[in-house]
Amino acid sequence: MQTANALRSVEAGMKVFDRERHEIGKVDYVQFGDDDPETPEVEASRNSDLGQRNDSLMANIAKAFTADELPEEIRERLLHQGFVRIDSSGLFAADRYIMPDQIDSVSGDGLMLNVSQDELVKRH
Template sequence: MQTSSSLRFVEQGMRVFDREHHEIGKVEWVQFGEDDPETPEVEASGPSAGREDDTLVDVLARAFSDDNVPEEVRDRLAHQGFVRIDADGLFAADRYVMPEQIDSVSSDGLMLNVSKDELLKH
């Protein structure tokens, strides 16, 4: 099981593979968790990661804009951190990856320990 510190190695644009090694998309957004001791200030990396004066609430509001993610799940994602995947395919829904769903991070991409269908949909 990976910790939120795994997120430090994930980069925007990185290819994402499910546990069967099928490419399912690219990293669109990385949000470090509130409980990550190695990122004392909550940071994000993505197309609308934010401005210097943004609060965590501002960053998360943009990350989840137009999503139907329940508030308790949003709270968990904010606490642990997450990766948002821009899914491949015309009708494919973007997905969220929690730190415990990360198997490994390498120069080849982000490998998950779950299938695409097990990920939270955007």
């Protein structure tokens, strides 16, 4: 699946399954990357929670990483490539970030990954 197209098909609330097809959470937030040729500016990103376009780069970054302590290198990669943030299942489960190349497919059944939950970037 092409990277840009994969993110365009993802919607808030979709179930997320790891490569073994175990449900690991639900989509919380989708952010288009600045390398998407169809969205020449990061401002074209969207907040799936609200279904609204936010035209402020700093507001998008703040919403995407609120209270997260991600290393700068990972944060930059996520913003450049785009990402999906999932609300992980389980009482003590941390939310995770999915990079576009970790998406196997998107369908009516949900978002299928080509990695395990442990291979996803963990939200602190």
